[in-house]
Amino acid sequence: MANNQPIDNMTGERSLSLSNVPVPEHFLGFGLGLRTEHFQDVLNDKINIDWFEVVSENFMVDGGKPKHYLHSIRELYPMVMHGVSLSIGSTDPLNFDYLRKLKVLTNELQPEWISDHLCWTGAHEKNSHDLLPLPYNDEALNHVCQRVEQVQEFLGRPILLENVSSYLSYKNSTMTEWQFFNEVARRSGCEILLDINNIYVSARNHDFNPQDYLNGIAKDKVKQFHLAGHSDYGDYVIDTHDHPVADPVWQLYEKALQRFGWISTMIERDDNIPPLVELLAEVDTARNIATKTLGSLG
Amino acid sequence: MKNDEKNKSKYSVSKLSLHSLQQQMMNYLTDDKSAVAQHVVEHGGISREARLHIYKNAYQMRFKETIDNDHQILGMYLGDDLFDQMVSGYIKAYPSNNTSLRNFADSLPTFLANQIPFKDYPLISELAHFERLLMVAFDAKDANHFTREHLLEMPHKHWPSLVFRFHPSVQIAMFNFNSVETWQALKQEQAPEPAKQAANIWLLWRNNDRLTQFRSLSQQEHHLMTMMLNGHDFASLCDNLLSQSPNEDISQLALNYLLSWIDDGILASH
């Protein structure tokens, strides 16, 4: 379903690729976060998009118009599901009521994969609905790994975790975020959704070198990239998803491509949402940078 | 590597458990308790208070935007100052315990019915209740609608024993004030009539085109619908109409009701 180009049975790679960098079988191409504002255009227009990501929680409803559109669009495009409420790092018990809803939606949509964030969103039965940073130490590492294993067992499939933007760090951290993230993936068997903008935002807020982050992540674990816009206040940067992708983030994307190769890439826009054509132009920019960096897909 | 060394030196050894750290962070977000600040790294051009405040500000804005989206007409009715007072009071009184923001403001009508100054104006709580019912109808479970074709396919002799089922989106709501009329006026950007007390009943549902609709119900129609909800068949509905208005053409009246329900998309097929 995901791969609409011929696959070489021997190598699992695309035979049409002119790129000298091998194209992994899970590569979906260049996608976009699906937003209600664009439902009608996505169905009506012939657009150059390879796949869509949907926010799982938005469709954990019983029925109605948005869900009707979702299923129509799913018939036309590959999809991945992206959640914001797993709260994998929380010390509250795992929310199996939520996980059951996630599983139902997974069965309905048959996504290529499902993802959530390396963070916690609430504790003591209160939900902040924010992606709050964890301390990066052994206690948190053991806690997260054990919960990822439980979630993957319940869902019957590996999940992807995404790095979040953060504005503070804790004194009881004993390792860097990328050491922590990489270790979570290695030990729990989860895969990685690398948000290039979030690396840039956190690097600015915590004064680290974003290239160190990229270098610290195992090459074979990354399955998806996010690209998004932010708001730059000089002393700090906030991950607002209400602007086009900024130039330094495009530059970091190029570096990420050089390290990780062909990775399914998409644009995330959540606020100040422009007409679909404007976002498609950003997707084209990502496609062009990837082609320039890695060669032609053929 | 060099960067890792630099980072390490910033961290003092602290044995604070993950559980306590999360408790303190939530206490900061929900109740302004500042104990968590001592565990935050002081670094670069912005203070740790400013760093924490980014999260606090996002916490409040996120819930405010959610209420604003769900309750646009209520917002117009209250005006900015009262709306802000409602939002900050509600966020404190009903912190989210759900994984979806869709449900965050579910208790807003209850909050407004019990909190000064809002409780002195019961229309405010009713407006909020009406807007939440619109949301319920909007994303309620899907079902095929019962159509005129379905009815005609049925042999006439079976009509009396037909038991109709409502579409899952159907909501019946009673109000004590002219709340729905007020909502309608504001929606059309007109000045609403002053609040006045009068019992009224409304029907809300999602129609054949998946659009949310509502209309008022007479006592008679409401009574028939209550009977349907209790599983009474079409013959019982007709008997009831006959007992109320013995001189009318009951079969025509009953058929008119039935056809209007079918055409509105209120009934679900079996």
Ligand SMILES: [Fe+2]
């Ligand atoms: Fe992201």
